[in-house]
Amino acid sequence: MSASASSSANTPSIPDVVIRLAGNSQDGIQAIGGFLARLAGRSDQEVMTYMTIPSTISGGPSIFQVRMGSGEILSAGDRADVLVAFYQHSYENHRASLRPGGVLLYDSDHVTPNPDDKEITAVGIPMTSATVEAVGGSSKEKGKNIYVLGLLTRMFDLDVPKLTQLIKERFGGKSEDIIRNALLAFDAGYAYPAEQLRYRLEKSTVAPGGRPQVTTDGNTALAYGLIAAGVRHGAAYPITPWSSIMETLRTELPKYGGLFVQCEDEIAAISTALGFSYGGNLAITGSSGPGLSLKMEALGWATMAEMPLIVINVQRGGPSTGMPTNIEQSDLMQAIYGSHGDAPRVVLAPKNVEDCFYLAMEAARIAREYSTPVIILSDQAIATRIEAFDEPDLPKLMVNLKPDTRPRDADYKSYPLDRITHHAPPGSLMASGKYPTVTGLEHDELGHPSASPAMHMKMMAKRREKIQALAAILPAPELAGDQSGEVLLIGWGCTYGPLREAMGRLRAAGAKVGHLQMRHLNPFSPGLAQTFNRYKHILVVEINDQGLYGYGQLATLLRATFCNPAIESITKTDGLTYKVSEIVEHVAKKIGLADTSIGMRKQSVLAMPVRN
């Protein structure tokens, strides 16, 4: 079979497609999604994925949504063009996610769709029995995810050689039997005769960059960003959805001569990481919401002792155990203010998967240069979704760090009042013969405990002013769309894509709208006040609660900081990423835009007339 076997002149050409796969968590639907995402990356197509996983160990409904195609793909898509339903519950729970004119591919061994549903094209395929038949033997239905991959490959005329190569790579470590069975299932799906279901994805309009595309998720990008930044030590305790970062670092760091310790609890984890940093090895610890709360006392020490440290918090739904596998951005206040005492620290938030890599590097640089803990606030959406992006220019970027144990001059002070602290790690000879102490007690310039109110005020200012010095040199955040006008959309973290897409639709509808995604949350980047003054409405969109006074966490901070009454809040706590339409509708209501459907796809691309 060749890659273009099914293509003909009247195959409809579509710009992009949203495919939702719905099954149970053990069906391997994440694997199909992963294959499609990586194929898109290798085909220079844009891709964005979205997944849910149940918090139970095995079983339970699970979905994977992948949007791929030409042009800039910013979100995983509000509604799907194709729904693959493995079970009756998959069909029933996700039918509504299908756009009118979309295609339902259901496993006719398990699903009976509503026969009166004429809004969509329903195609029954015996996925389970066809897989068993194709693979044979005792493997049962295990390959049905790969069978579906074959189906979709044919349906969208995807690159067969590249996909089979991906399958071989994925199962390469396993037995020949497994690869053979996977390819048998793939071929059977590919050969399924459904000639009415043939589409071709348009070639990418995004000019290919000089660099190859890589495809990965946010947690992986964070882990390798830290490695690129020269971080070789860390300690943590497992918690969802942070754990995959520690798993990666535990297995990867020894290759680089470093090590990652699994500790008895969250407090031990941050303590061990601080011990590494004290030894001159900049270290990482991480967790998710409740774990960050447990680390707070030690974080206070890190601020007081001025110890560099990177702390990742992959947020999830809270408080308490909350919604451990759902998306929420409700740890912002905790990250910035969650401490005893006045303890300024740096808080950054990546806007997408690629940004995870670069922000990890920036966090390491800031931690070292300012001797401060830096918190990276990621979230469940960025952590688990797969995106394709330009491979980082590693030879240019990689940093090599070692404990700096050069001898220190006689005037060395651990806490000089006239400059930023840079600790001498043990092993550094002191010309003065006096060895420094590092402490959580208020101290003088030499690290001796001091209860002097004057010294406390000076040291408090020292710890504050270094963060202010950082703020002064931060780059202004990228402002997209209209540089002044009716509405400025503000977001942080995983809302980047939907907000940017919403901005595009609102502008297409005639509104003057800008978008600004904040990556530096403490301290803020300079120039925000002036930017805000150029808009009539400043709408802060967050996945958290509206709070007692009607404002989400970032909105509260921005209002308190800039005293600008134009700052308003859009929040939600349904545990899901924002849909573009949700944002557009909020804004339309605010500015009295009658037709919110402009730029919205009412029908699935699969039902559109043939474009040649």
Next chain:
Amino acid sequence: MSSSTVSPAPSLPPEASAKAGAPLTKKALTSDHPTWCPGCGDFAVLASFYKVLEKLQYKQENIVCFGGIGCSSRLPYFVNTYGGHYIHGRVLPFTVGITLGRDDLHVFAFGGDGDGFSIGGNHLVHTARKNPRMTYVIMDNSVYGLTKKQTSPTSPLGFKSKTDPWGALDQPINPMRTLINSGATFVARSHATQVNHMVEMMHKAALHDGFSVVEILSECVEFNDGAFDSSIPRKGGTWSTIELKKNDGSPEDAARHDPTDELAAFKLALEPWPGKFGLFYENKTRPTKNAVEQKLIANTREKTKNASDLELLSKTFARMR
């Protein structure tokens, strides 16, 4: 450009590692004047620790002393080496990070009974389990002294404190039993009135390749006066040390203690108050966390054929294409 940031394991005993330069004297080691109350047992512990460092002659810049929170945890301020003051109960995981990241350092942790057995109890158990190369000195005064007399985890039943004016109701921790049971590989007990014994125990502990713990009964004259008199001969008590086996085949040797015998050590720990002093347990065969991690790193590096950091990371990204 491999950036192996973990230095190679030093060959033990570490004394040999650092004789160069001027000898390390008590004068060079003295720092801030101690802030303890007159008569506090911790003064004697500090004096003994100076003697131990004088004996060991490590490079001054390679010694690290850290404390938790409490009166005794202030000890690092009074020793002129690298070190400092961490948070309450967490000095062990902090010092674990130091020793695992910097195998060239000599790491000492200090604290009291509240720090070690109460708020830090979980860490004590797990540090013992991990067996990092470091020494932990616990100054046990069986009372919370810094906060002015509350019940501590080693306060005896009936001990009258501000939180138990009617006398302590909860069973106290038995430190030796807890430590042996948790897997600490060097477990010893001493007394602040016995300087030579303290020096001997701390010196042995420092030379032990693994997690070594010395619990020292150190009287709080302010809030628990006379607590340890029962083991002070001049106050009518009995000073009873553990005699170690000499393996000389003599009949009296049979009654002596074999510190590698965990069960015998546990039985010793169960002796009624005030019990015995000396080396309860020593395990020289269990590898340290430092060693097992170094081995893991060495094996992993070998598998990568000592690839450079850039080669390794480039390969990883190539797999994501």
